[in-house]
Amino acid sequence: MTELLNVVLLGFLALTALAAIRLRDLFAVVMMFSIFSLLSASLFVVMGAVDVAFTEAAVGAGVSTVLMLETLSLTVRRERPPAHRKLLPLLVVTVTGAALIYGTFDMPKFGDPNAPIHHHVVTRYIEASPQEIGIPNVVTEVLASYRGFDTLGELAVIFTAGVGVMALLGTRSRRRKENRR
Template identity: 60%
Template sequence: MTANVIGIAIIDILLFTFLVITAIAIVRVRNLFAVAMLAGVFSLLSAGLFVTLDAMDVAFTEAAVGAGISTVLMLGTLALTVREEKPPSHSVFLPLLVCLVTGAALIYGTLDMPPFGAADNPIQTHVAPEYLQRTPEEIGIPNVVAAVLASYRGFDTMGEVFVVFAALVGVLLLLGASHPKRDDDVADREKE
């Protein structure tokens, strides 16, 4: 192994460690402001991990949506609610059981998948070679991932942007609708 591969492996291990520590802190903390901030930190750590995996587009999206927009929306929501989480009135065993069963089902669902990164995987033998071969000729963009997102999946990407925008508008409308009218506005209307 080269020093570069070892360095990247160490960075990946550190990022995963920080992700686990942050996730545990999110579960343990009762202050909702701290939870919102820790969720933003979790998204930034995830974006850093995506950068080490050479997935710059996913890293950018995670940083913008996960750490940026989501954190702002959570803080806006916190302005209208209480700062501390109420203690649970039920046992923690039922949610733990649901998580364990869901996790077991997800792991069971991956048991028959081909090995990760194997050269004979269907994605490596059918889809990827077509994109790698046709992209420079059809699109003229050297970055295949950007070409796939912007051209081949352009409508899907545009749809994702519209969904995020619609969610933002919806939250802003909900936040604006819950504010009572100020006394100044009522006094100005009475003068008219």
């Protein structure tokens, strides 16, 4: 049942991605991206990553979409039809994709409990965290305690991006007011 759900959701993801390529109306493209995010959030729930799922649903499908729609309202809504055929990009993408597919043949099978990724620090996180920290959600423990510096670095990135956006757009309204005077 889980496998079936997995395959169906992945199929829908592929369809929405293709639709996003083909559509010329940018509003529809943004909506396709939003659907893509929501579908991937459902896929995360199926694969047991509940924390990631609700972050993706709230932040990926929600905030990103709002930001993109805001940009559309400030720019244009339709994409111009392409001036020339896109054979070279298609070739580049096919070659890159083939190389990546070749790379997947060395990867452990999906859901294999003996994969190397499951036998390093993670076993210790799961076994020792009830004594060391004592809250049931392991993801929260790793995020806020074991790898707290990662989260601090993330804050630095968000702060820098915020400063960048303010520097680009923050002075606009003031300038416009001065122009009117």
